[in-house]
Every structure is written in C-alpha cells, then in structure tokens.
Amino acid sequence: MKFNKNLYKLENKNSFSTAIDRIKAYKASHPNNRVISLGIGDVSFPVVSHIADKMIEAIKRETGSDFVGYGNYCGIPELIDAIRVNEYPNFSNEEIYVSDGTKTDSGSILEIFDKDAKIGIYNPTYPIYLNSTYSLNRDIELIDSDDQFNPVVPNKHFDVLYVCSPNNPTGINYSYDVLKALVDYAIKEGCVIIYDNVYFRFINSGVKSIYDVDGARKRAIELRSFSKHASFTGIRCSYYVVPNELHEDVNKYWRLRTVNRFNGASYVAQVGALASFDEEAKKDIDKNILYYKNNVNYLLDNFTRLGYGVSGGKDAPYIWVKAKDGLNSWEVFDKFLNELEIIIVPGIIFGSRGDGYFRVSALGKFEDIKEAINRIERYEKK
Numbered sequence: 001m002k003f004n005k006n007l008y009k010l011e012n013k014n015s016f017s018t019a020i021d022r023i024k025a026y027k028a029s030h031p032n033n034r035v036i037s038l039g040i041g042d043v044s045f046p047v048v049s050h051i052a053d054k055m056i057e058a059i060k061r062e063t064g065s066d067f068v069g070y071g072n073y074c075g076i077p078e079l080i081d082a083i084r085v086n087e088y089p090n091f092s093n094e095e096i097y098v099s100d101g102t103k104t105d106s107g108s109i110l111e112i113f114d115k116d117a118k119i120g121i122y123n124p125t126y127p128i129y130l131n132s133t134y135s136l137n138r139d140i141e142l143i144d145s146d147d148q149f150n151p152v153v154p155n156k157h158f159d160v161l162y163v164c165s166p167n168n169p170t171g172i173n174y175s176y177d178v179l180k181a182l183v184d185y186a187i188k189e190g191c192v193i194i195y196d197n198v199y200f201r202f203i204n205s206g207v208k209s210i211y212d213v214d215g216a217r218k219r220a221i222e223l224r225s226f227s228k229h230a231s232f233t234g235i236r237c238s239y240y241v242v243p244n245e246l247h248e249d250v251n252k253y254w255r256l257r258t259v260n261r262f263n264g265a266s267y268v269a270q271v272g273a274l275a276s277f278d279e280e281a282k283k284d285i286d287k288n289i290l291y292y293k294n295n296v297n298y299l300l301d302n303f304t305r306l307g308y309g310v311s312g313g314k315d316a317p318y319i320w321v322k323a324k325d326g327l328n329s330w331e332v333f334d335k336f337l338n339e340l341e342i343i344i345v346p347g348i349i350f351g352s353r354g355d356g357y358f359r360v361s362a363l364g365k366f367e368d369i370k371e372a373i374n375r376i377e378r379y380e381k382k
Ligand code: PLP
Pocket: 041, 100, 101, 102, 103, 104, 126, 164, 168, 196, 198, 224, 225, 226, 227, 232, 233, 237, 238
C-alpha cells in the first residue's frame, strides 16, 4: 500500500492526547478528588432556546413532503444572505460558503492551491493547521513568532500563510500594523493568507476582520464559525469568505470543487445558525459572551496579581501564562495537575515556541475558575 507517511507525524508526544492520558491516569488514581479544568476549549453554555426551537421546527419540516434534501452544497441561501448582511456587507453571496466547522475548513481550503504550494504556519498556533496539512500529505514550514508572540513577516517565499487572530493559544488579537505588514508581504509575494477568525465575537477593540486591513481582499480567505459564540461545537456550522479579487476564476472553480466534494452542512444546523442572527437569540448569545469575558478579566487580574507573566485575554477567551521558576510546559502541567488538581494546557502543544508557557481558558464556569484561583493562591502562600 502506498501509505501517506505524513500521517506518522500526527503521533506526537506534545499533543492534546498526551495531556488527556495524564489527566485520565490522575483521575483514575484519585477518583474522589475534584479536578478543575482551566483547559477547556469547548463552550460551557448550551445552545440558546430560540435556536433550539428553530432547529426543532426544521426537523419537523424534514418529515413532510417539502423536506430539504441534497443541493445546498455551499450553504442554504437564507443563511448565506444573513451572513453577508450581518457580517460581510461588502461582499456578494457568491463569495460566502457555509460548511461544517472551521477545523474542517482550515484543512480543506488547501485544495484551492496546487500541491507544491509552499505553506507556512506560525509557531505557536492552533496545531490543527499543521496536522491537517500532514493528513493531506503536504509539507509545511513553521515560522517562529516574535518575542511578543506576533507573527513576523517571512524572509522567504510562501504561497499560503496560516494566521489565527485572535490567536489560539496566546489570546492575542493582532494589531492593524502587524496584519498590514503581512498583507503587504502577501501582495508582494502572491501569497494567500488563511485567516482563522473563529474568536471574532470576543474582540473588544482593534481589527475585527482581516478585511478591515487595506489590501486584504486581494490576498485573504477568512474563516469563521458558530462554534464559540453560538455554542455550535456539537451542532457544527461554519463559514468562510473567498473574495473574487483573489483570482478571476477562484469562485467559479471553488464552487465546482465544493459541489463535487461536499454535500453541504447539515440543513438543521444551518437553520439553527440562521436563527443565531435573530434578535431573540442575539440577546442570550451576548449574555453568554459577556459571562466568558468576565471570566477572562478575572483570570487576567488574578494571574497578574499572583505574579505571573500574562498576555492575551483582552480580545479572546484565553490567557497565555509564563510558567514560574523556569518550568517547561510539561513540568508546569504536571505540577498543576498533581499538586493543585487543576488542568491547564501546556504551551508546547501549540509549537516549540510555546514551551515554558501554558494556556488558560475562560470558557468554563466562574465557580470553577474562582476555586482554581483560590487553590493557586493558597499554594503560592505556602
Ligand atoms: N480554529 C481555532 C483557532 C480553534 O481554536 C478551534 C477550536 O478550538 C477551531 C478552529 C475549531 O472550530 P470549529 O468548531 O468550527 O471546527
């Protein structure tokens, strides 16, 4: 068998599965203890009731003679329209695609490029860009971020650059100037930026979309999702923009590719996503986001008060914390797990530049976050 040998690279000890194994082992040997997770990348609020009601109506419609079957490969027209009106008024419906998750989209978007395209990702970032590229049997190069964890302008040619902002894990929303330098590079090099913007609803100030940056329409594909703000992590629905200005035929061929490769996101999920734009849903979604934002402010204040070097958090549900005493990522992970019974995410999972740091998430419940801070404080005072 001519096996994809790049799949071997997915077996990496610096991965979420190593962390999960250690957590499982700890919990198995301490079954009665309360282990608190500050590692959670999932949301903790369920989907809001207005969205659920609309999805139930959609399921009922699917039992009637006017049920919706195949055909909406790129998304149902009503949802595409709502996305354009609410978020991308300067684009056409033809440039917007609906899909079943940014995790899927960030990998499959590579099918737009030739197989020898030079692909770059920043270190540290969401590891799925690297791993899905390997799954597609393509090679990729890592580019170290600078000391403030900003993406640097590459000193060589890339055809594709993955940029995640606000970045997972650092929680940093890149500034206009940082992004403008990347867009200028992309224009000069004929490179395309895959801009993962799944945390856009957590942005308080600064660049909200890559298309706020001059010239980006010529060189960027932006990915967004309903996962994080509308609690669609299980329901699954995402969307992305492929601007006509990237190439005169890009939407003609990308549409052909999509029709031939994808049967569309679940109709019921799309109806739910559409309902997320209704006023009745928006107020509950906004309440959930505010809750997570309060969590993140509490984490920022308290980790800072306890003497940790902290960044991120202002525009994302994550803070990025430097381990004390020169501990590396796994040492600090083990210390938190074994001595404080708190789960954090080791920074090295997101790339070697993340070693010595850890990610703390605000997507959990406030009571747990407060208890975790109390434990850290008591431990530090010993
Ligand atoms: N992109 C980033 C940066 C993420 O952190 C995550 C999930 O944690 C995803 C994409 C996955 O999004 P989706 O649920 O739409 O697949």
